[in-house]
Amino acid sequence: MTVIQxxxxxxxxxxxxxxxxASVIFTSxxxxxxxxxxxxxxxxxVPCLFMITLAHNFTFLAxxxxxxxxxxDKLAGTLAPTASKLNIIFCWVLAGFWTLTILIIIIxxxxxxxxxxxxxxxxLAGYIELAMVVGEIxxxxxxxxxxxxxxKHTIIQPEQVDWQHYGPPV
Numbered sequence: 567m568t569v570i571q572x573x574x575x576x577x578x579x580x581x582x583x584x585x586x587x588a589s590v591i592f593t594s595x596x597x598x599x600x601x602x603x604x605x606x607x608x609x610x611x612v613p614c615l616f617m618i619t620l621a622h623n624f625t626f627l628a629x630x631x632x633x634x635x636x637x638x639d640k641l642a643g644t645l646a647p648t649a650s651k652l653n654i655i656f657c658w659v660l661a662g663f664w665t666l667t668i669l670i671i672i673i674x675x676x677x678x679x680x681x682x683x684x685x686x687x688x689x690l691a692g693y694i695e696l697a698m699v700v701g702e703i704x705x706x707x708x709x710x711x712x713x714x715x716x717x718k719h720t721i722i723q724p725e726q727v728d729w730q731h732y733g734p735p736v
Contacts, residue, residue, distance in 0.1 A: 574634040574646065578719075582648050582712050583630055586623045589705045593619045596698040602691045607671045607678070612695065615663055619702070622660065626653055649717040657710035664703045671696050 597616035605613050629647035647653065675692050 574630060574636075574641070578712060578716050579630065579646060579648070582709065582716065583627060585705060585709045585712065586627050589702065589709065590620060590623050592698065592702055592705055593623075596695065596702055599691055599695045599698060603688045607674050607688075607692050607695060608667055609670055609674060611663075611667050611670060612699070615660070615667060618663075619660055619706075622656060645720055646716055648713045649720055651717075654710055654713050654717065657706055657713060661703050661706040661710065664699055664706060668696065668699055668703075671699065 593616050597613050600608055600612035600616075605611075626648050633641060633646060671692065679689075
């Protein structure tokens with residue numbers, strides 16, 4: 567059985583790309599909801615994390631796109647950019663920062679609600695923002711796990727990576 571996990575046209579790489587695009591869309595929506603109340607619930611951390619997450623996602627989407635244009639000879643024996651330690655660590659760090667953002671939103675919401683400085687639409691935007699941040703955390707964790715799987719299959723089982731017969735799905 568041949569496992570083709572590291573080549574740029576593998577099923578796993580397509581899944582990682584799709585999750586990265588989903589994260590781009592989702593994090594943009596989170597930032598939009600956060601800016602409805604001028605980012606005050608998250609102390610403007612969500613818009614900052616939005617930019618960092620966007621930079622991460624677009625960087626690795628561009629690197630994966632670059633690999634799809636290379637020949638199999640140039641890719642043989644190399645790691646996919648998404649399987650790098652740096653990417654995996656950065657995904658987990660981003661998930662951690664998004665988790666801290668949940669705590670900040672909850673604490674800020676309690677403090678603002680205690681002072682009755684909340685309008686109804688701000689409260690609703692806060693609940694939506696909280697739910698969407700949880701969704702982004704899940705997405706970042708899924709991306710990190712998929713990248714770890716890709717790395718494991720490439721490093722631990724390099725003989726099972728087929729570099730001769732790869733190409734876009736037919």
